[in-house]
Amino acid sequence: MHNSIKSILTMSPVMPVLVINKVDKVEHLFEALIKGNLKVVEITLRTSCALKVIEIASKKFPSLMVGAGTVLNEKDLQDIKSVGASFAVSPGCTISLATKALDMKFPFLPGIANSSDIMNLISLGYKSFKFFPAEAAGGINYIKSLNGPFPDIVFCPTGGVNQENATAWLKQNNVICVGGSWIIPSNTEDYSEIERRALLASKLRS
Numbered sequence: 655m656h657n658s659i660k661s662i663l664t665m666s667p668v669m670p671v672l673v674i675n676k677v678d679k680v681e682h683l684f685e686a687l688i689k690g691n692l693k694v695v696e697i698t699l700r701t702s703c704a705l706k707v708i709e710i711a712s713k714k715f716p717s718l719m720v721g722a723g724t725v726l727n728e729k730d731l732q733d734i735k736s737v738g739a740s741f742a743v744s745p746g747c748t749i750s751l752a753t754k755a756l757d758m759k760f761p762f763l764p765g766i767a768n769s770s771d772i773m774n775l776i777s778l779g780y781k782s783f784k785f786f787p788a789e790a791a792g793g794i795n796y797i798k799s800l801n802g803p804f805p806d807i808v809f810c811p812t813g814g815v816n817q818e819n820a821t822a823w824l825k826q827n828n829v830i831c832v833g834g835s836w837i838i839p840s841n842t843e844d845y846s847e848i849e850r851r852a853l854l855a856s857k858l859r860s
């Protein structure tokens with residue numbers, strides 16, 4: 655099933671950003687996120703087992719929309735598609751990467767940090783972006799300012815977003831969801847805590 659990136663971003667108020675260091679017991683992590691009512695995950699390509707983890711998540715947890723993050727080039731795009739990822743996220747973007755995703759008809763959320771980035775990608779047809787690193791690149795005031803020249807564009811702010819400030823981000827009319835790593839503390843095996851955090855995150859907009 656092919657979903658547009660915008661429809662994927664509307665599935666949950668929060669997209670957990672996962673940096674997973676080992677494959678062992680990874681199923682427990684996804685089970686906790688699903689029990690916590692989150693529907694979408696971004697598994698970053700920052701670890702050697704990331705592709706394997708994407709493959710496991712895509713095959714074993716069909717109710718979860720599994721995306722890959724830290725997609726930096728065209729090879730990454732091919733690799734994640736071949737293991738079953740449903741969408742790609744990047745921290746920034748190149749025209750060649752954005753063009754390749756369009757050629758592959760692969761749902762893609764490119765990262766932007768300013769108006770020029772947005773204009774370059776709008777010229778290719780993109781309308782949904784990751785705003786990264788959201789807090790460091792200007793925070794809520796910055797994203798408010800982008801709504802003037804780009805009223806039809808939506809953003810998923812990521813980088814410095816957490817349970818405490820997420821509500822303020824989600825109140826912005828150009829914020830479709832937020833991303834963040836806070837739901838899964840690094841190296842934790844406390845799956846009930848992950849479920850608790852996921853549940854809190856899933857209710858952020860209700």
Ligand code: 3PG
Nearest residue numbers: 671812813814815834835
């Ligand atoms: C990302 O890759 O999107 C960020 O590293 C996540 O940022 P955070 O750790 O501040 O949530």
